Amino acid sequence: MRLSRYFMPTLKEDPKEAQIVSHRLMLRAGMIQQSSAGIYSWLPLGQKVLKNIEQIVREEQNKAGALEILMPTIQPSELWQESGRYDDYGKEMLRITDRHDREMLYGPTNEEQVTDIFRSHVKSYKDLPLNLYHIQWKFRDEVRPRFGIMRGREFLMKDAYSFDMDYEGAKIAYNRMFVAYLKTYARLGLKAIPLRADTGPIGGDLSHEFIILADTGESEVFYHKDILDLETPEDKDHNPEELQAIVDKWTSFYAAADEMHDADACDVAEGDLISRRGIEVGHIFHFGDKYSKAMGATVTGPDGKEVIVSMGSYGIGVSRLIGGIIEACHDENGIIWPESVAPFKVGLINLKSGDDACDAACEDFYGKLQSAGVDVLYDDTSDRAGGKFAKMDLIGLPWQVTIGPRGLKSGVVEIKNRASGEKEEMSPETALQKMVG
């Protein structure tokens, strides 16, 4: 993509309305624009990152055997009356009356809707286990939306729902998602820590939040330092025993959020216990028959008897993750994208647009990167060099390639790694190989 033909309205100054770094950097990089309180439009750069994250989340859900569906944003109130949540949910639910005075709502989550799909079609234990997920916009009418897309009102979420015959089956489904989440975060370039979470009135031991560490995190977390050294599970199909072993290993280390941490009860040696700020980027939850019982989601078991299915739900805030990644990955100059989610892999800087040799060398390099399938943003504008460097640092592409008149005379271009800041001069051919490889 040529920057001259792109729409990336960067800002030089920090916008006043942004209190946290991810919000500030997203506005400055021209990734988003506020539409109304807590509701944003995604401009081209932001939209690309959103799609990249969505695709990684999707692939890992598919690998874990979850099936993608797509439920609508607007739901009928009747389903929520069946579960009892229509009255319980309060003002965070955006309630709508349609032209025929029917009560509808903009879904804040989809337990009722997916249970309705399940009970309409699934009748036998032979069709289990089943895990259905979708990646869809949700709406929660926060009293005070803030922190940009981190606590917005309209947000993109992946939510999966598992259906099993019994607790034992549900536990396998739960473990499968637990492991899929570890793989997902690793692919996003993040180190996520699972924290045992409060299961609320339903009880049980199957609820975990996943948090990533960031100095600007919303809550304090306490964890055994060795949990950060655990290896990401292998990229393969795990059987139930392997899944359990992975979950056991990850949960054998102490890790708790502020509200669950009890300094007196914690048996981690003082030097091993770390306390840092964290951002929640996922939540998985086994809730048993809460919805299946209320809504009559049953299957016939092998013995011919009706069984109420055991359910779990598994959420990842896709749009929120962008803020989380920026909070975890930035410096004073801007964003530092992990390569897997970066909007472009390479930023190509023409130090002297209009100079025949520079233009020719840049066009050649640009064309070759594109032919090799490398996603590149080419700054072909006539802006000053300083402005071009600052902009590339701000938008945080993993690699910068700078081509200027002086370098060309000695036959070299400069490549810079955004994360490490390391710069190196090399021939265009070598640089190309490095960017493609």
Next chain:
Amino acid sequence: MRLSRYFMPTLKEDPKEAQIVSHRLMLRAGMIQQSSAGIYSWLPLGQKVLKNIEQIVREEQNKAGALEILMPTIQPSELWQESGRYDDYGKEMLRITDRHDREMLYGPTNEEQVTDIFRSHVKSYKDLPLNLYHIQWKFRDEVRPRFGIMRGREFLMKDAYSFDMDYEGAKIAYNRMFVAYLKTYARLGLKAIPLRADTGPIGGDLSHEFIILADTGESEVFYHKDILDLETPEDKDHNPEELQAIVDKWTSFYAAADEMHDADACDVAEGDLISRRGIEVGHIFHFGDKYSKAMGATVTGPDGKEVIVSMGSYGIGVSRLIGGIIEACHDENGIIWPESVAPFKVGLINLKSGDDACDAACEDFYGKLQSAGVDVLYDDTSDRAGGKFAKMDLIGLPWQVTIGPRGLKSGVVEIKNRASGEKEEMSPETALQKMVG
């Protein structure tokens, strides 16, 4: 994908609520489920087709230089008050009051919102031309939603918006979208006819609907028979002159919808004029300064003077297209997907699941197709052969490969082309080559 692990709740009987064939077949194939009037959940098979169509639309928009953004579904009423449409729009607009009593709406379209993005950032003629599009869910509160997803309330639409300095620039943008639409429909396996459409109170000659022919179409169209023989524009970047030539060629043939057709004024020879039913699958429209003037979207021209930008909008109903394709592509046994949008390319039928030789041959074939990157649905269930054939015909995958005990004895499998119905026996190796190639 193994059918035994898939969620594809097909129906044997025609559902009573479906009046038209696409609605009937989508329900019968387990592609969708109604959530409330005119609002549907997309089950795995439907979701896959939706994504396939969305991706083709996206690729052709990107090739035409349009930039993808993503605007939210919920918009503030203020923008629509600026354009004057908040009061004009009537009951089709889903109006919402949030918890702070602010008036919001679920966007039926996005002219105001995109104009707001434009005016916030674009100040100079140097940043033009610009075309921003998104693929997002819309809501129109139809009085009587019907025909399944063909006239639903919540629907997925691609809408692009072009911004230019003047009419001449806008015309190039318009032609570029006209040509992109021809390419898009061709890739979807459809023959679309552009009809000059009513431009309403704004006037001008730049408005076309694109329709596809189907006996069940909603309106009657009249066209010169030779328009169906026109070749799809080449897959390349066209310059403005080439674009104009393509548009001129396609619009040189008579083509008009019922309400625009005037038998007396039509100069097509009787034998050349065809009348058939059609389904609208796209609409492009130049509307000049209607929104830019009302909302103050201006740029500074080369001479330093402020210019109100000239705009156009370009819509394709992505979810509606699925219905349109089925209306155009089906027979008495079910859907016949064009290969580009089919949920799977191949349906693999195991004629005798449980038979060791059949199972082994099917597993081998299935594994090899997957390794070759061919998307395949493998019916590994213990259903009867007749039921398996009927199901594969119903869901309309382009190719069926049947492996049974009798064939295996003579070393052959059967392949069937769903569209032509032709069946052929061949060795598994030859069949594999044919499916991969």
